[in-house]
Amino acid sequence: MTSIDNAKLSIIPYLDLSDLQGRYISTLLFYDADTWRMWVIAGDQLVEIKAWPAEACYFASKAESPHDLYFHFLDFIAQRASYPKIKKAVLGLQDDLFNLSASINKIVHLHSSRDTIGKGVSRMVVTEIEYIFSVCRSVFDLLQELICGLWDTVQLFDSSVVKKPLKETFSKTILFKGMVSTSAELIERFGIPPPLADYYVHNAEFFMTLRDFRDNIIHCGSQVQTVFSGETGFLIRETMKPFASMCIWREDEKQPNDLVPLIPALGMVIHNTLSACEEFSSIVEKIFHFPPSIVPGMKYFMRGYFNELFITTLGDANDRLTLRAGMKPKAFTELCTINNNKENEKCIQPLSSTTMVHKNSHIQNTIGERFQILSLDGGGIKGLFSAALLAAIEEDLNINIADHFDLIAGTSTGGIIAIGMGLGMRPREIVDFYLREGPKIFPSWLGVKWVQQWAYRKFSPEPLSSALQSCFKGKRFGDSKKRLVIPSYNLGEDDVYIFRTPHAERLKRDYKVPAWKVALATSSAPTFFPCTREVDNIRLIDGGVWANNPTMVAIIEAFGTLNVPLNSIWTLSIGTSDAVSQRRKRLNRGGIIAWALENAAIDVIMRGQSIGANNQATFLLGRERIERLNPKVAADEYSLDGVHKVEDLIGKAAHHSRTFMPIFEHKFAKHITPLYSPIHV
Known part of the structure; x- marks a missing residue:
């Protein structure tokens, strides 16, 4: 050629x-x-x-x-x-x-x-x-x-x-x-x-x-x-x-x-x-x-x-x-992937069939040969971009977008969206929730000195707690019709904390927790809200401190808990915008004051984790099976609590949905997830 x-x-x-x-x-x-x-x-x-x-x-x-x-x-x-x-x-x-x-x-x-x-x-x-x-x-x-x-x-x-x-x-x-x-x-x-x-x-x-x-x-x-x-x-x-x-x-x-x-x-x-x-x-x-x-x-x-x-x-x-191997044979029509069983390397191994085998017989009947993950980043009010993007794609293709994902992971604002989708809310309803409740949750904070921002929480937790209770209307986390993984952080034990729906036999606790409490636990950003003790009196804060991009959390859940082969996993990862910042040279000298003046510490930590998680996921799955949508924006164009920019966020989502919709239709829309039945509910 x-x-x-x-x-x-x-x-x-x-x-x-x-x-x-x-x-x-x-x-x-x-x-x-x-x-x-x-x-x-x-x-x-x-x-x-x-x-x-x-x-x-x-x-x-x-x-x-x-x-x-x-x-x-x-x-x-x-x-x-x-x-x-x-x-x-x-x-x-x-x-x-x-x-x-x-x-x-x-x-x-x-x-x-x-x-x-x-x-x-x-x-x-x-x-x-x-x-x-x-x-x-x-x-x-x-x-x-x-x-x-x-x-x-x-x-x-x-x-x-x-x-x-x-x-x-x-x-x-x-x-x-x-x-x-x-x-x-x-x-x-x-x-x-x-x-x-x-x-x-x-x-x-x-x-x-x-x-x-x-x-x-x-x-x-x-x-x-x-x-x-x-x-x-x-x-x-x-x-x-x-x-x-x-x-x-x-x-x-x-x-x-x-x-x-x-x-x-x-x-x-x-x-x-x-x-x-x-x-x-x-x-x-x-x-x-x-x-x-x-x-x-x-x-x-x-x-x-x-x-x-x-x-x-x-x-x-x-x-x-x-x-x-103790498996039920299926009609052989395509050689697509290989199921490597290293326990017996002397023998020839079966290629994967249309139903994968898992340690848990309940899971075996509910997971197909392809497993799709939706991963939603944290980002405060910027979650409006993610919700609006999903809503636009859903409406353009006339689909229920949740039907195309076997597992949804969300951190902070992404966790709120994930829980909402799991409980049957459409993305457009979640957009309306942000437009309605955003000004109450993140009131304008002009005129407050930067020292106060770092010394004290920015907002009262009551509006967020009240809004989440009103949104999820008494439903339990286990009422979700989708498998969910929602990262949080245990401040008392200084350890990660992950809420998971009852999609495996050993997951016997989280499903009982009211959905609003899980959403509050994953979205209590430490510089905006105090920690929450709503779940078993554990001091929980925003999962974004360690997994603002929860892609790897979701992949490990699929591979480790659900025994899904890596070559069966396809992932759509949606960020809330990537602010391109020119760090001032005074940060080179270090010190609390320099970093506080720039509001840089949390931004650097979250951005670094997000990039690292995406690179790790790409290494495991290959570039073909992971799509990352995280538009670059100018520094300070949006902030976690920037409610005055909601119209811009919706406009940006509309723009990117036009270019991304064909990719979604090609890579993700053809897969309809098998029925998920919670084990302990």
């Missing part, structure tokens, strides 16, 4: 050309609105033609056929990592996948034609088995080529990493003096981040099995016949390496002399190879800075002659592994 500039590419309506520099477009074949569209290069022009290949990769919002394959790792590379340096390896991966499907099909065809072929059929099958193992080994070396190319091309999230030259093959990477390296040894030799080192170690044993296959099985010389013919397919001995460790066959499949079906074993080998590919994409997405997708709103599919049988084979492998 280097000969075609962006102006000419702009005739293709599906492409995002804003950040294409240094990348190529994997294919110009698209399927949209039940129609194929394909462009070809003719000289220095793009020409749309009325033809398309019968076996190829293409972009589409949904597959043209249920037999077309979707692999997350190929989609990720095609959309975000399509650099010329790794193009050859990517094409090799695609060819290998087509070839693996063809080999499985050929083995099945050989069985159906065995009487016609005669005695040579066994040798033909053995050849295909060897080829499948060789291709799977090739995949690992191609993945290593990808890693080397990205290592030289793409910036790491961790800028402190000192890159060292990598080896060109997987084998040379993991082996050192004939021994498989540990993660620590790999980090020392190559300077790679720990997640990448763990990826090598996790897949080393399986790779060595692929490498040693010819010597261990096919050419060991101890057996005259390796493959046997049964009524429904070819058979092998269960005791053969590497199949002996699989333990995947059902009792009704086993025949005398330890004979078992061949195809499930090959399915497992391919399945494990694809799992390594999925793990690869999950790891590199977390450690490298990648640009956005080239074709937003579409996925990268593979259509091929033998996909139907390939899907059946991989689906059977997934079901066998799922059953072995």
Whole structure:
């Protein structure tokens, strides 16, 4: 694509050309609105033609056929990592996948034609088995080529990493003096981040099995016949390496002399190879800075002659592994993510199905394969921006925005919004609450000297307490219809405090607390209000002192308490504006007076925590799965108690909702959350 500039590419309506520099477009074949569209290069022009290949990769919002394959790792590379340096390896991966499907099909065809072929059929099958193992080994070396190319091309999230030259093959990477390296040894030799080192170690044993296959099985010389013919397919001995460790066959499949079906074993080998590919994409997405997708709103599919049988084979492998893990098998249609189970690294692991498994059986029935988080920053009256933004998006798309999030986290003013949404309030109602109650909660404070601001609280807590009681009308925190996490801070114990709805078995207390008390506890900003003792006489203050941006609190809750895999989490994080300040040089000298004159201490602490939380979340989830909306404003344009700027806040929300609404529609609106039923309510 280097000969075609962006102006000419702009005739293709599906492409995002804003950040294409240094990348190529994997294919110009698209399927949209039940129609194929394909462009070809003719000289220095793009020409749309009325033809398309019968076996190829293409972009589409949904597959043209249920037999077309979707692999997350190929989609990720095609959309975000399509650099010329790794193009050859990517094409090799695609060819290998087509070839693996063809080999499985050929083995099945050989069985159906065995009487016609005669005695040579066994040798033909053995050849295909060897080829499948060789291709799977090739995949690992191609993945290593990808890693080397990205290592030289793409910036790491961790800028402190000192890159060292990598080896060109997987084998040379993991082996050192004939021994498989540990993660620590790999980090020392190559300077790679720990997640990448763990990826090598996790897949080393399986790779060595692929490498040693010819010597261990096919050419060991101890057996005259390796493959046997049964009524429904070819058979092998269960005791053969590497199949002996699989333990995947059902009792009704086993025949005398330890004979078992061949195809499930090959399915497992391919399945494990694809799992390594999925793990690869999950790891590199977390450690490298990648640009956005080239074709937003579409996925990268593979259509091929033998996909139907390939899907059946991989689906059977997934079901066998799922059953072995004590899970209920589901229909296998897409390979999207990998469920890594490090308790048994010798065995092939099942890919995630449409229902994730959790330690708590109640949770298992209420969480889908995608988990969306809404995170709302603190910011006093500036929470009006967040509420107005959500209201505008909700009204533009004619949706209830809460229906699209599995968990909502909110701190301080964000906590008030989160609790309101959990209790069924629409964002527009929350906007009205701020407009109505804001002047009472944050009265004008002009004329008060700065010393008084720091020496005494600014406002009486009674208007805030009264407004919250009126807003939530006697409802309990546990009455929320959404999972909520609301940070506060225990001043008495000098420790963090988090209110959580009863979405896990061990959460047995917070649900009883009146909702207004939780809202008061998270929003009692120490320089504006006194601490509150409304909850068990605990001295609680605003959660913004440690988690003004609660994104990481929410992600840890999903991952740690609800056991949601990180690669299933998508997060929308909304700030209340980011004031760009030019700090005066007198702050360099330190001292209470200098910092008090600038009102800088709390601003710096909250802004630093917010930026840090967003960077940490981006590292864990990857840039694609977290959206942060926090518009920059001039210093002192807004303040936590600036009620005189409410109209400006609403106007700013209206402006940003226009540009952000398409992103929300693309990334978050398609997900409707499964029903959440509180455990203890």
